[in-house]
Amino acid sequence: MAGKAARVDPGPVETIRRIEAVFRDVYGQAVATLVRVFGDITLAEDAVQHAFVVAAERWGRDGIPPNPAGWIVTTARNRAIDQHRRTTRGRELESEAGDASDGGPDPFGEALQEEEPVPDDRLRLIFTCCHPALRIEHQVALTLRLLGGLTTEEIARGFLVTEPAMARRLGRAKYKIKAAKIPYRVPAQSDLAQRLKPVLSVVYLIYNAGTGELTERAMLRREAVRLGRALVILVPDEPEAAGLLALMLLNESRVHARNVDGALVLLRDQNRSRWDRDLISEGHSLVRECVRRGRPGPLQLQAAIQAVHCSAETFEATDWPQIVALYDHLLSVLPTPVVALNRAIAVSETDGPAAALEELDLIAIELDGYSSLHAARAATLRSLGRIAEATDAYSRAAELADSSADRKYFTEQIQELGLAR
Amino acid sequence: MSQYLLSTYSVESEDAPEMPSPDDMQQMMQGIIALEAEMDATGTFVFGGHLHGPDAATVVKQEDAEAIMTDGPFVEAKEHIAGFYIINADDLDAALGWAGKVSACVNRPIEVQPFAATGRVADQMPDA
Numbered sequence A: 001m002a003g004k005a006a007r008v009d010p011g012p013v014e015t016i017r018r019i020e021a022v023f024r025d026v027y028g029q030a031v032a033t034l035v036r037v038f039g040d041i042t043l044a045e046d047a048v049q050h051a052f053v054v055a056a057e058r059w060g061r062d063g064i065p066p067n068p069a070g071w072i073v074t075t076a077r078n079r080a081i082d083q084h085r086r087t088t089r090g091r092e093l094e095s096e097a098g099d100a101s102d103g104g105p106d107p108f109g110e111a112l113q114e115e116e117p118v119p120d121d122r123l124r125l126i127f128t129c130c131h132p133a134l135r136i137e138h139q140v141a142l143t144l145r146l147l148g149g150l151t152t153e154e155i156a157r158g159f160l161v162t163e164p165a166m167a168r169r170l171g172r173a174k175y176k177i178k179a180a181k182i183p184y185r186v187p188a189q190s191d192l193a194q195r196l197k198p199v200l201s202v203v204y205l206i207y208n209a210g211t212g213e214l215t216e217r218a219m220l221r222r223e224a225v226r227l228g229r230a231l232v233i234l235v236p237d238e239p240e241a242a243g244l245l246a247l248m249l250l251n252e253s254r255v256h257a258r259n260v261d262g263a264l265v266l267l268r269d270q271n272r273s274r275w276d277r278d279l280i281s282e283g284h285s286l287v288r289e290c291v292r293r294g295r296p297g298p299l300q301l302q303a304a305i306q307a308v309h310c311s312a313e314t315f316e317a318t319d320w321p322q323i324v325a326l327y328d329h330l331l332s333v334l335p336t337p338v339v340a341l342n343r344a345i346a347v348s349e350t351d352g353p354a355a356a357l358e359e360l361d362l363i364a365i366e367l368d369g370y371s372s373l374h375a376a377r378a379a380t381l382r383s384l385g386r387i388a389e390a391t392d393a394y395s396r397a398a399e400l401a402d403s404s405a406d407r408k409y410f411t412e413q414i415q416e417l418g419l420a421r
Numbered sequence B: 001m002s003q004y005l006l007s008t009y010s011v012e013s014e015d016a017p018e019m020p021s022p023d024d025m026q027q028m029m030q031g032i033i034a035l036e037a038e039m040d041a042t043g044t045f046v047f048g049g050h051l052h053g054p055d056a057a058t059v060v061k062q063e064d065a066e067a068i069m070t071d072g073p074f075v076e077a078k079e080h081i082a083g084f085y086i087i088n089a090d091d092l093d094a095a096l097g098w099a100g101k102v103s104a105c106v107n108r109p110i111e112v113q114p115f116a117a118t119g120r121v122a123d124q125m126p127d128a
Helices: A002-008 A013-036 A039-061 A068-086 A088-099 A117-128 A136-147 A153-160 A165-179 A189-209 A219-233 A239-253 A277-293 A298-311 A320-333 A337-350 A351-362 A371-385 A387-400 A404-420 B023-040 B092-106
Strands: B004-009 B043-050 B058-063 B064-072 B078-088 B111-115
Touching: A002 A387, A013 A039, A013 A136, A039 A068, A039 A165, A039 A371, A088 A165, A088 B023, A117 A136, A117 A189, A117 A219, A136 A165, A136 A189, A136 A219, A136 B111, A153 A165, A189 A239, A219 A239, A239 A277, A239 A298, A277 A298, A277 B023, A298 A320, A320 A337, A337 A371, A337 B043, A351 A371, A371 A387, A371 A404, A387 A404, B004 B092, B023 B043, B023 B092, B092 B111
Parallel strands: none
Antiparallel strands: B004 B078, B004 B111, B043 B078, B058 B064
């Protein structure tokens, strides 16, 4: 009897947990659908939040309905129509519809149909959120708020700003979308590849913002992977979307080996048995698919590099010439000093630290404010036995480090060098 | 349909600006004439023009119920509006498309701002 009762009523804590999971799953879809129907982001957000309040109460009592996404969208839509009717414009629209009862256009006609979330809605909304007319911080915040369903407070915490500052940022971005009439649509095929670039950058930026302090910001990585998966389904003809997902999955597979008890562990020293084999195999098959398509781009090439790392049983067994060749290709399509830095690190494995140091010195001025440059110089200087210079470089890396794990690692290296002297 | 202000700025400099050659000038004018014809044909053009320099500006303000005039522009700035269009466009993407064409013609950056075309304020007031 007890077992049967438990199946019918999984218990309030379990129900709340499941309701929260459903909310996170359907938030972006529901907001996107409501924005399509009503053309107003604030109205859509308010309505979906209201539907969640109603759902929390009703589902807690009656259980989760078979189609929770449809339920949320329908409840939110009814709420939005209600809100709409309270405004002057809403009443005008309604009375115009009443006057035109001889088959004229019904302003709520579309809204009143049984509403189901359409995957395309999310795609439209992400192109609005990542419109190049919005600044990048605003693109990131909007994407997390509207598509990820993160709260303003959660986003503020992820990007180390205060909640009121993040609320203002979101408010300004939404104001611009409305005032400047940033369109809510998937760009024409001819513009799609170009307009997809900022969308992919925003998602990757969200992923990388989640790698700083692991547990605190893990939700940013989770959201980025979720958005990445959605994009692969929504724009199947753009291999860069698959490249981005592969890149995130392959990075994610090593997250727990890279950070052990708050300490940074370099690729060289990682316990490879802690790498997540499922994520690696998914990443590898995406990369193989990209290679087969033969339309390489920066994200696919970065994913291919990570795929080579993930294929190696040991650090020594890594196919370094292949990695350097991929960096050469990447540098030809994405000629940035950061790519040159990563290439130089690979060069130290194929051609030795002296060759790597030469390449690092070429970008040293440009990347002087970048912790990883000083870390790479420190490692090569150390291999060359130039201990005093290596110590200085590690100090610079520690000063500029953007996470406490990195800082701790560099400080330890300085101590080791001090003992070796 | 929305309206947008497409504007461009001239930058005040100590040196006299380099004048384009007559040929370049001719080519630019041809480009602008063709662009404005395209704007007319598509119902995009609302209004446009260029402004004389800030040295020609005068500011009027009220002091003790009297109009006081001062020579010079409202704000002391290095950049001043040089010219503008008001256009009709469906949305920001359409407006940005036109701004790209204007920018290509005049070889200057163009600022795009939504323009609240309210018409006369009296028309906005509720009926008495």
